[in-house]
Amino acid sequence: MKNKQYLQHVKALTLCVWITFTNCKQEEKQEGTNMPENILLQEWTGPYQGVPAFDKMKAADIKDAVEFGIEESLAEMDAIANNSEAPNFKNTIEAMEASGKTLDRVFTYYGILSSNISSPEFRSIQAELAPKLSEYSSKIVQNEKLFQRIKTVYEASQETPLEAQEQRVVELTYKRFEMNGANLDASKKERYAAINKELSTLYNKFSDNVLHDEENYVTYLTEDQLDGLSDGYIKSAAKTASDKGQEGKYAITNTRSSMDPFLTYSTNRELRKQVWEKYYSRGDNGDAYDNKEIIAQILKLRKERVGLMGYDNYAEWRLQDRMAKNPENAMDLMMAVWPAAIARVAEEVADMQAVADESGDKITIEPWDYRFYAEKVRKKKYDLDSDEVKQYLQLDKLTEAMFFTAGELFNYSFTPVEEGSVPVFHEDVKVWEVKDKDSGKHIGLWYLDPFAREGKRSGAWATTYRSHTTFEGETNVLASNNSNFVKPAPGEAVLVSWDDATTFFHEFGHALHFFSSNVKYPTLNGGVRDYTEFQSQLLERWLSTDEVINKFLVHYKTGEPIPASLVAKIKKASTFNQGFGTTEYLASALIDMKLHLADPTNIDVAAFEKETLAALKMPKELPMRHRTPHFGHVFSGEGYATAYYGYMWADVLTSDASEAFTEAPGGFYDKEVADKLVKYLFAPRNAMDPAEAYRLFRGRDAKIEALMKDRGFPVK
Structure with a gap:
């Protein structure tokens, strides 16, 4: 989602410096028009109100398209700022909402070139444009005339409120300017902009390093190393190896979708360890692509930046406009769940160790064993084979x-x-x-x-x-x-x-x-x-x-529906392995928050991760879901920085909202509850305060008890 979220924030003039962009070559302007021939700048044509020309885009076109779009957007903002008419909603806020259409179109292509079909050429261009886009954001948020017009409209709206959606846009726009330093004096604004420029380059480098390790650390197997793997997985691995020029071998790529099933089914423990280590050491190999020093720099710059506005730490600044409101509330939620999660891990490990002992394997459970032996426990406890279930999941x-x-x-x-x-x-x-x-x-x-x-x-x-x-x-x-x-x-x-x-x-x-x-x-x-x-x-x-x-769950070969007995096993095992799932996630969320609450002056990122997990009594048998050196949610930008806890916050709402359906006469397809779901939880997007929207749906605030029950944890 990050590409379009970036656009939405730019249109609201927030500093989304975590995203960087590419390079393109501007072509000659056509006679009689102000629009260059560059396809990325053109209005979308064709059916369905016009669609992106994805079949014609080239990385080489991005740089000039971005630069042209930036110039046009800044000119539009200057026109709004210098409007001689008194500021009002239409000539200031609505005019801003209507601006930047050309740049919006360019960013759509950027998102694809960045996330879906990246290339070395694009990454080079992206690195070049990162500081320019940071400067662009800074120029907007630090446009004093523009901010004064926004402030005038905002203050007037506090006296005489506007129509609901207009009022919400005004308040969000003003808040985002304020949070991004619009009220700073000239010298602090200059430093603020310089920090953002430096961060944009660091975010880009972090992402490139992770992608490098995902693309270059591949495990190639020979035919005698495939024991335990399914036929479908083996065929896919053979094709991947062939595509990489390794005919006759089998490639286990350094991605979760390839790693996870390998660790679950491969009987070769040494190979499991190799694949596990490659995956969890992304960005942490002590080479030119190592991210630990980059993270340390990011943390220092983030703290300095929010310090310019008087905040003690980044988390305090970031969470003020979130549902949690402050880091204490986010930490309270996570620590309410954490003890039950690690206690469940201890139970799961004991079950796995017992299975290993019964099999005569003579091992102590290590992280690369967790998925493998968890699958054996699943079969033993619930007679449930994950690979059997997959046959019905096409x-x-x-x-x-x-x-x-x-x-x-x-x-x-x-x-x-x-x-x-x-x-x-x-x-x-x-x-x-x-x-x-x-x-x-x-x-x-x-x-x-x-x-x-x-x-x-x-x-x-x-x-x-x-x-x-x-x-x-x-x-x-x-x-x-x-x-x-x-x-x-x-x-x-x-x-x-x-x-x-x-x-x-x-x-x-x-x-x-x-x-x-x-x-x-x-x-x-x-x-x-x-x-x-x-x-x-x-x-x-x-x-x-x-x-x-x-x-829809039918066997991929026979077309037979999934047996009721297998469905019963799936439902009975619904809380199975919740210790693993909850703990690996929460460990990442807690590290994210604690890193941003800590003093980063002389931070040793590796030591901090190790010592913090030890203090939390993190089970040694599993890792964080995202170890710090490849934690892209947090360090390839700012979208989830001090906000990875949000999945747990949202899961409390999810569990509670699910009970509204289970309590309804029509269950999960109850028409009345579904209508309320769409009306209050989906359609408004950010047009109303989320807490208010949830109360309109549920009639009250969400309660944590539903989450604990869903995960099979004790409810106090």
Whole structure:
């Protein structure tokens, strides 16, 4: 999601210095027009209100397109700032909301070139543009005339409130300027801008280092090293190796989607250790791509920057406009769950050690053993084989299941567009048109880019190429989901784990949040970080509903529905391994927060991570989900810095909201609760305070007890 979130923040004039951009060559201007020939700058044409020309974009075009867009956007801002008319909502705030359209289009292409099809050429350009984009953001937020106009409109709105969405835009815009140093004196503003410029380069370098280690640390296996691995996985690994010029070998790439199943099923313990070490040492190999010193510099600069505005630490500054409000509240939530999580890990490890002992394996459980022996415990305790479950989790059928869910809750239909009618940036990308089922009204397009490949960042994410607004005429939504499933050999089905299927539903929840938007202004399509994950986490719950299981979980070969006995085992094992899942996540969230609360003056990042985890009594048998040297959420930008706890905050809301459905007559498909879900939790986006929106849905604030019950932890 980060590309479009960046745009939304720039339009609101916040400093999104965590994203950097590319290079492109500006072409000659056409006679009689102010618009260069550069395709990335052109208005989108074609069907569906116009679509990006993904088939024509080139990395070489980015630099000049960004620079042209910056100049145009700054000129628009100067025109607003120097307007001779008295400041009001229309000539100041709404004018800002309407600005920057050319740069918006360029950033859409940037997001693809950065996240989906990156290349060494692009990364070089990206590094060159990073400080320029930081300067651009600083010039806007430090435009004194512009800020005074915003402040005038804001103060007037406090006396005479505007229409609800207008009032929300004014308050968000003013707050973002204020938080980003608009009230500083000239010398502090200069230092503030210099810090942001330096940070932008560091964020870019951090990301490049992680991507380098993901692309270059590959484990190649021979045929005698495949014991325990499934046929589908072996075929995919063979194809990946062949694509990398290693014919006859099998490639285990340094990504979670490749690492996770290998650690779960490979019987070769030494190889498991090798794969584990490569994955968890990304950015931490003591070479030119090591990120520890970069992190230390980032922490120092962040503290200095917020210190210019009088804050004691970065976390205090960052969380003031989040649901948590302050780091103490975020820490209280995490520490309320942490003891139960690590206690459960101790139980899980004891179970695994017992299985290992019974098998005569003569080992002590280590981190590279956790997934392998957890799978054996799952089979023993619940007679549940994850690989058996995968036979019923086909990517195509899961996609249909998501469409079904969207139809039941949101009344949407998804229809594949005619091949070739909408440009795509890779042959793997497919596109669907989204409509309202009853009226036939066009809602937008959904792009799916499902497979891992070189140049694509790891993980799964959602983004928008165009968001819904109405203030200049209603716009449709162009949204995408992006995954890193291992591409199968030709003719083979794409089978995924239950965890990966859950993530697939999660990211689709973000897409539905985009499609259901009912806001007037671009700024309101943004979100509060510890709230925006809630809607997507909630959608995960529909994967395990009977309606989805009975309709869409069918065997990939026979077409037979998943047996009721296997479904019963899945549900019975729903809290299995929650110690692992909760602890690896919370460890990362706690390190994130504690790093930003600490004095970074002489910080040793490696020692800090080790000592902090020891103080927390982190179980030695598992690592953080994201170790500090590759924690891109936090150090490739500022989107999740001191905010990784937000997934847990959102999960409290998720568990509590799920109870609203389980208590309803129609369960998870109850029409009345579903209507409230869309009306209060999806459609408003950031047009109202999240806490207020949740209370309108639930009739009260969320309670942590539902979360503890969901995870099988003791409820006090």
